[in-house]
Amino acid sequence: MKMIKPYTLLPLLLLSTYTMAETQITVKAAIENRSFLQSAQYQGQHDNQLSAFIEPEIYYSWNEEQDSITFKPFYRWDDKDDERSHGDIRELMWLHVGNEWELRTGIGIVFWGQAESQHLVDVINQTDLVEALDGEDKMGQPMINLTLVKDWGNLDLFVLPGFRERTFAGLDGRLRPELEIKQSKALYESSNENHHLDYAFRWSHTLSDWDVGLSYFNGTSRDPSFVANQDGQTISLSPYYAQMEQVGVDLLLVYDEWLYKFEGIYRDLNNQNAYIATVAGFEYTNVGVFESVWDIGWLLEYQYDNNDVIKQNDEHNALMLGTRIALNDVDGTEILLGYVLDLDDSDTQTSFIEASSRINDNWKWRLDAWFISSETPSNNLYSVKQDDYVQASLEYYF
Amino acid sequence: MPLYKQLSSLVIGLSLVASPVFAQTVEEKGLEIAKERKARDLGWGDSTSQSEMILRNAQGQQTVRKMRLKSLEVANDGDKALTIFDQPRDVKGTAFLSFSHSTTPDEQWMYLPALKRVKRIASRNKSGPFMGSEFAFEDLSSFEIEKYSYKYLRDEQLEGQEVFVIESDPVDKYSGYTKQISWIDKVHYRPLKIEFYDRKSSLLKTLTFNDYKLYLDKYWRANKMSMVNNQTNKSTDFITHKLTFNTGLTDKDFNKATLKRAK
Numbered sequence: 001m002k003m004i005k006p007y008t009l010l011p012l013l014l015l016s017t018y019t020m021a022e023t024q025i026t027v028k029a030a031i032e033n034r035s036f037l038q039s040a041q042y043q044g045q046h047d048n049q050l051s052a053f054i055e056p057e058i059y060y061s062w063n064e065e066q067d068s069i070t071f072k073p074f075y076r077w078d079d080k081d082d083e084r085s086h087g088d089i090r091e092l093m094w095l096h097v098g099n100e101w102e103l104r105t106g107i108g109i110v111f112w113g114q115a116e117s118q119h120l121v122d123v124i125n126q127t128d129l130v131e132a133l134d135g136e137d138k139m140g141q142p143m144i145n146l147t148l149v150k151d152w153g154n155l156d157l158f159v160l161p162g163f164r165e166r167t168f169a170g171l172d173g174r175l176r177p178e179l180e181i182k183q184s185k186a187l188y189e190s191s192n193e194n195h196h197l198d199y200a201f202r203w204s205h206t207l208s209d210w211d212v213g214l215s216y217f218n219g220t221s222r223d224p225s226f227v228a229n230q231d232g233q234t235i236s237l238s239p240y241y242a243q244m245e246q247v248g249v250d251l252l253l254v255y256d257e258w259l260y261k262f263e264g265i266y267r268d269l270n271n272q273n274a275y276i277a278t279v280a281g282f283e284y285t286n287v288g289v290f291e292s293v294w295d296i297g298w299l300l301e302y303q304y305d306n307n308d309v310i311k312q313n314d315e316h317n318a319l320m321l322g323t324r325i326a327l328n329d330v331d332g333t334e335i336l337l338g339y340v341l342d343l344d345d346s347d348t349q350t351s352f353i354e355a356s357s358r359i360n361d362n363w364k365w366r367l368d369a370w371f372i373s374s375e376t377p378s379n380n381l382y383s384v385k386q387d388d389y390v391q392a393s394l395e396y397y398f
Numbered sequence: 399m400p401l402y403k404q405l406s407s408l409v410i411g412l413s414l415v416a417s418p419v420f421a422q423t424v425e426e427k428g429l430e431i432a433k434e435r436k437a438r439d440l441g442w443g444d445s446t447s448q449s450e451m452i453l454r455n456a457q458g459q460q461t462v463r464k465m466r467l468k469s470l471e472v473a474n475d476g477d478k479a480l481t482i483f484d485q486p487r488d489v490k491g492t493a494f495l496s497f498s499h500s501t502t503p504d505e506q507w508m509y510l511p512a513l514k515r516v517k518r519i520a521s522r523n524k525s526g527p528f529m530g531s532e533f534a535f536e537d538l539s540s541f542e543i544e545k546y547s548y549k550y551l552r553d554e555q556l557e558g559q560e561v562f563v564i565e566s567d568p569v570d571k572y573s574g575y576t577k578q579i580s581w582i583d584k585v586h587y588r589p590l591k592i593e594f595y596d597r598k599s600s601l602l603k604t605l606t607f608n609d610y611k612l613y614l615d616k617y618w619r620a621n622k623m624s625m626v627n628n629q630t631n632k633s634t635d636f637i638t639h640k641l642t643f644n645t646g647l648t649d650k651d652f653n654k655a656t657l658k659r660a661k
Contacts, residue, residue, distance in 0.1 A: 026490055111515040149655045211518050257522045287523045328527040330453055330461050361486045397487035
């Protein structure tokens with residue numbers, strides 16, 4: 001009998017690994033129409049914005065899902081605001097799962113925290129602000145993330161090379177201050193500018209009814225302050241990204257139909273100031289109201305910080321009231337209503353509505369509306385007080 | 399002999415005929431049946447499956463949900479389960495982790511892939527519908543003896559099988575039901591039918607178990623469970639495909655880290 005040469009086994013071996021591999025492709029895309037209800041506050045702004053985005057995701061796993069690569073690019077097109085037409089790599093991540101550890105290498109998005117009205121401890125990713133006013137859309141962050149999965153909780157260690165700049169509406173866009181913010185003219189405290197190597201860690205654990213998180217971040221602040229700069233006749237604003245250290249705590253307690261939530265941070269911006277900020281509240285869910293299958297959730301959150309830049313370390317207080325209605329129907333219809341009251345400038349208020357429902361397995365409609373009022377010129381929201389809008393979206397999922 | 403004495407002796411005589419030889423109460427007999435049902439299902443270890451739910455409204459229009467399930471048996475407590483949704487496509491990648499418990503509230507988390515966020519769910523929302531279906535969360539959590547108090551009602555025949563009919567009253571005040579009536583077959587102690595009674599004690603839903611298959615020579619699983627809402631005429635079929643046992647799942651596959659990377 002002839003001996004089988006080892007290399008003849010190779011195709012067979014490859015074939016067997018291929019059979020263990022798996023590919024999943026999903027696509028999310030939408031067309032959105034934003035109608036502004038009041039006349040524009042600044043020159044060059046429009047009353048209607050038509051926009052569309054696409055976000056495909058390719059997931060490839062092998063080695064019995066112990067290894068995987070996820071690639072999720074994103075592109076938005078906007079008919080009025082060139083600054084809002086933009087692309088990003090939300091995720092390009094290699095995940096390797098070991099025994100009691102996971103290693104993520106690439107670009108990705110990480111969420112930390114428990115509260116709804118404010119995400120204080122969540123500092124890994126930059127906010128893609130042109131996407132939505134609530135700041136919940138994030139940009140892909142380059143990272144190496146080691147997760148230890150232990151009996152004493154999960155410990156995440158992050159090394160974060162490279163920095164992403166926040167996106168801002170251009171002069172043609174609404175929801176902006178009077179002066180243009182030049183994203184491309186960002187200034188940094190660090191001499192390494194956007195190449196500063198940041199690091200962070202988070203320990204999180206579940207202790208029966210408690211979900212507990214403790215986090216630390218050291219590096220470039222994702223929240224800029226602004227510096228005016230003159231370019232000939234025009235004055236614009238440059239975002240300034242300081243170096244910071246932040247310690248964060250997030251807690252959640254489940255008690256019957258109550259969820260109690262708390263987030264607190266101590267942020268030390270080396271050369272400027274240090275401050276604390278907290279958000280605390282609850283969500284109470286009433287299951288099966290009015291003898292129906294509807295769930296109604298009631299949210300109340302109180303926000304506090306002592307970092308009022310304009311009033312120089314003065315305190316700032318706000319209250320958020322919300323209700324979340326889930327119809328629990330076949331179409332998954334959900335409505336969220338929110339109201340935020342600035343307790344220091346009671347003429348500054350924000351209300352929002354988010355509603356969505358499926359049309360069929362692949363299509364969904366969504367309605368978002370924001371109503372902002374302020375009569376205090378020094379308030380951050382004063383510049384967008386004329387920018388109430390209703391946005392209707394048609395979303396496609398595959 | 400006065401009439402009342404004749405009557406009372408008749409009543410005593412009847413009750414002697416009706417009681418079993420050893421004086422077992424209906425509560426004891428109900429509990430005994432529940433314990434035997436649980437005992438026959440012990441030791442299955444872990445399983446994975448692909449499932450779909452077919453939701454029908456009163457007019458018979460259908461909607462399909464698809465998901466994958468990973469389950470782990472936990473000795474002397476409720477099971478652990480990880481559910482990953484595949485359809486409808488807008489919830490693709492959403493994953494649900496639950497640790498059900500016999501006497502304390504279940505622990506539940508939901509992973510929302512669009513936000514990369516793990517959210518704890520208030521543990522008392524067990525009576526709410528699962529994915530818009532006629533199944534409530536509590537209908538799908540594991541059967542544990544301590545969750546109910548029992549009462550044996552009668553023997554019956556159901557579709558040619560000898561069955562015990564027992565009443566199970568949920569101990570948890572957050573249950574959506576006041577009672578459940580179960581038809582348990584006498585040979586294998588499998589539920590064949592369950593009626594659910596709402597908080598006003600009227601019949602709400604009827605669940606029937608079909609396509610029972612035997613796994614590992616010991617464990618019976620209904621590959622089709624049909625829930626009919628008797629008040630709205632809506633129904634949901636929960637169909638299990640590709641059920642596999644001994645898949646090597648351990649405790650380490652059921653935590654918030656695995657929830658976040660569930661695909």
